[in-house]
Amino acid sequence: MYNCAVILAAGEGKRMKSSIPKVLHKVCGREMVNIVIDSAKKAQIEDIDVVIGKGAEQVKEATKSRDVTYSLQDGQLGTGHAVLCAGDFLKGKEGTVVIFTGDSPLIEEDAIKNMLNFHNKGKYKATVLTAEVDDPTGYGRIVRKKNGEVLKIVEHKDCSAEELKINEINSGMYCFDIESLVENLDKLHNNNVQGEYYLTDVIEILKNKGERIGALPVNFEEVMGVNSRLQLSKAERVMRNRVNNMHMKNGITIIDPNTTYIGLNVKIGRDTTIYPGNVIEGNTVIGENCVLYPNSRIKDSTIDDNVIVQSSVILSSSVGKNVTVGPFAYIRPESVIGRSVKIGDFVEIKKSTIGDRTKVAHLTYIGDAEVGSGCNFGCGTVVVNYDGKVKNKTLVGNNSFIGCNTNLVSPVKVNDNTYIAAGSTITDEVPEGSLAIARARQVNKEGWVYKKGLGK
Template sequence: MSKIHAVVLAAGQGTRMKSKLHKVLHPVCGKPMVQHVVDTLAAMQVEDIVVVVGHGADAVQAELGDGVTYARQEKQLGTAHAVQQAAPFLLDKEGTTFLLYGDVPLLSVETLTALRSYHEEQQAAATVLTAVLPNPTGYGRIVRNETGEVLRIVEHKDASSEERAIQEINTGIYCFDNLKLWKALKEVKNDNVQGEYYLTDCVGILRNQGEKVVGFAADDPDETMGINDRVQLSEAEAYLRRRIVVGHMRNGVTIIDPSSTYIETDVSIGADTIIQPGTFLRGRTTIGTDCVIGPQADLTDVKVEDNVSITYAVMVEASVAAQATVGPYAYVRPGSEIGPGVKIGDFVELKNAKIGEGSKIPHLSYVGDAEIGAGVNIGCGTITVNYDGAVKHKTVVDDGAFVGCNTNLVAPVKVGKNAYVAAGSTIHQDVPDDALAIARERQVNKLDYANRMPRKGKKQS
C-alpha cells in the first residue's frame, strides 16, 4: 500500500457548544474529541498528520503537543480553504490522504482501514465515506451512476424530489490521491451565497477531469457522527462507552451492568475480571486478571495486578499488587503503592504511602508520606502527622510492627522492626526494634467528682 497522510480540520469556533472550551477539546469518554481522531490515525501509522487550527489554536496545540504538524487558518473561508492551509506540508507528496474532522471522534481504525483499502483497490482519485440513513433529511445525497461511481454530491436544499429519496449521504470524510487532491483544490471557486470554498466541489472537479470518484458506505453510520452541541456530545459519549464495554466483554471481562459502568478509552482489563455497577475506570488505568472492581469504584491512572478486590473506593495515580483488598470507602491518593496481600479497609486514606506485603490498615486511619513495612498492623484511628505547616515529613514503620488504636505518629519518626506502640500514644521519637512505646498521660481517677459537679436539669441545694 502507498504512504498515508491526513488532514484534520479543527479550526472552527463551535459556537453551538456555548462554551469557553474549544469544541474539539470537549472530552468524549475522558479524551478530547480531536485527540481521538489523532490517536486513531497514529494507530494506523499515518506518516503525516496535519491539524488545521484557527479559533483556539493555542489550546488545541497545547493539548495535542508535538506529535502532529499544525497549519493555521486565520480566516474561516470554507472546508476547501481549510485543507489548502496544509499545502506547505503535503503538496508534492505521493500517497493517500485522509480528510477528517476534529469533531468526528468515533471513526474506528477498522472503518478507516477499510475505506483506504477500497480507495486504493479502485484506483480512485477520491473516495467518499458514505452512510445509509433511514432519515437522511438535511444531509447531502450521494448520486451514483449505473456502475456505482459517485457523480456528484447534492445538498438537501438543492436536491430534487428524486434525489431526496436517496438514503445514502455524504459524511464529509474522504480519501484522496494526494497529488490529485491538490490539483483539484486549485479549481475550487467561491461563487456561492456564502462566498466560501467547499471541499465537496472537488468531487465534480475530479469528475470533469476524467478521474474516478467512488463511495464507500460505513458499516455503522453512528461512527460518522459529528458533534456540534452538548446533546450530540452526550450521544457520542453513550455510543463510545457502549463500544468500549462491549470490547472488554468480548475479551473475557464480566461487566454486570454495562449501562452503569463508565470505562474510558485507554483502560485495559484482564480476562475473568468482574466489573460491578457504578464503577468508573479512567485515564490509563490497567487491571489484571481475576479481579473484582466495584461496586462504586472510581479509579484514575491506577495499576491493579491480579486477584485484587476494590469496593466503594476512590483511587488516583496509585498501584495495587496481587491479592490485595481495598475498601469499602477507602481513598487512595497519588503516589501510593499497595503491596501484595495488603488490606486497606473502610475509611482509610493513603497519600504517597508505600504499604509492604501482608500489612493491614483495616479502618479509620490516615497514612500519608509513609513507608510501612511487611506484616505491619496499623490500628484503628492511627494518624501519620506528616505536615508541620510548611514541610511534609516521612513516617517509617518497619516490618512486623504493631501500632495500637488511636495513635499519632508525629513525623519525622520511625517505628522499629517488630516494635509495639501502645494504643492512644502520640509518638514523636523513634521506637527501637522490638520495643514497646507508651506515650500517654498516666490515668488519674478523681473519686466522687461527678457528685460535686452541677448537672443539667438537676436543682442544686
C-alpha cells in the same frame, strides 16, 4: 502506495457552548482529535497534518505526543479553505491523502483501510465515505446518476426540494489523489448560501473533467460527527459499548455494561469481574481474577492479580496481589500498596508505601510515610504529616502494632517489632522491641460530680 492524512480541527464549535476547542472534548477519556489520529495511525497512515484554528495552542499541546504536523487556518471559511491551508503539507507529494474531521471520533481502523482499498482498486481520483440515515437534516447529500455513479455533493442549505429528499449523506471524510486535489483547490469559489469554500466542490470539478469518483457507504455510527453536547453523549455511548464489548470478548465479566465506564487506554486481565457503577480511567492496568464491586473509581493505576476493591477511589498508585481495598477507602497519588494488604473502610493513604501483609483496617490516615511489612494499624490512627509549613516523613518498621487513636507526629521513626499504646501521641523515635506509651496517667476524682452539683 504513499498515504497521508489531513485532519480538519480548526472549528470553533459554537454549539458546544464551551471555552474548550470542540475537538478537545473527550470520548471515553481521550480527546476526539487524538482518537482520529490514533485510528489513522493504526491504519498505517503515519504522515498526518492537523489543520488548527480556534484554540490552536491548546490543540497543539493536547496532540504533541502524536508526532503530527500543523497547518493554521486563520478564519474559518469552509472545508475547502481548511484543506487549502494545508497546501504546504501536500505540496510535492504523490499518492493518496485521506481527509478526516477532528470531531468524528468513531471512525475505526478497518473502515479507513477499506476506504483506501476501495479508492485505490477503483482508481478513483476522489472517494467519499457516505451513510444512509433516516433524518439527513443538516448533512450534505450525495447526488448520484441513474447508474449509481456520483454526480455531485450538495450541502444541505444549497439543496433543491428534490435533493432534500435524498437520504444518503456525506460523512465529510474523503480520499483524494493528492495531485488532483492540489491542482483544483484554487478553482473553488464561495458562491453559496454560507459564503464558504466547500471541499465537496472539488468532487464536482473532477467529475466535470471526466474523472472517476467513488462513494463507499458505511454504517452511520462510524462517521457520526459531534457538534453538540447531546451528540457528544451519543458518541460516548457508542464508544463505551465498543470498549466494554472488547473487554468481554477478552474474558472479562461486566455485570452491567450500560453503567460501567472504561477508558480507551485501560487494560484488564482475564476472569476479572466488574460490577455496575465503576469508572476506570487513564492508563490503568488491572490484573487477572480481580473483583471490582460497585461504585469505585480507578485512574492511572496498576492493580495486580486477585485484588478486591469495594466502593473506593484509587489514583495514580499501584496495588499488589491479594489486596482488599475498601469500602470507602481513598488511595491518593504516588502510593504503593504491597501484597496481601488490607486497606479497610474510611482509610486514606497519601503518597505512602505500605509493606506486604500490613493491615490498615478502618478510620485511619497515613500520609508521606514508609510502612513496613506485617504491621497492624488500630482504628483512628493518624499520621500527622504536616506541621503548618512542610510535609514531613514517618517511618514505621516491620511487625509494628499501632494502637487505636494513635497520632504519629512527623518526622518520626517507629522501629521494627514495636507496640504503641492506644491513645498515644508519638513525637520521638520508638526503639526496636519497645512499648511506647505517650498519654497522661488516668486520675479518678471520687465524688467530684456530686460536689459540683452535676448529678442527676
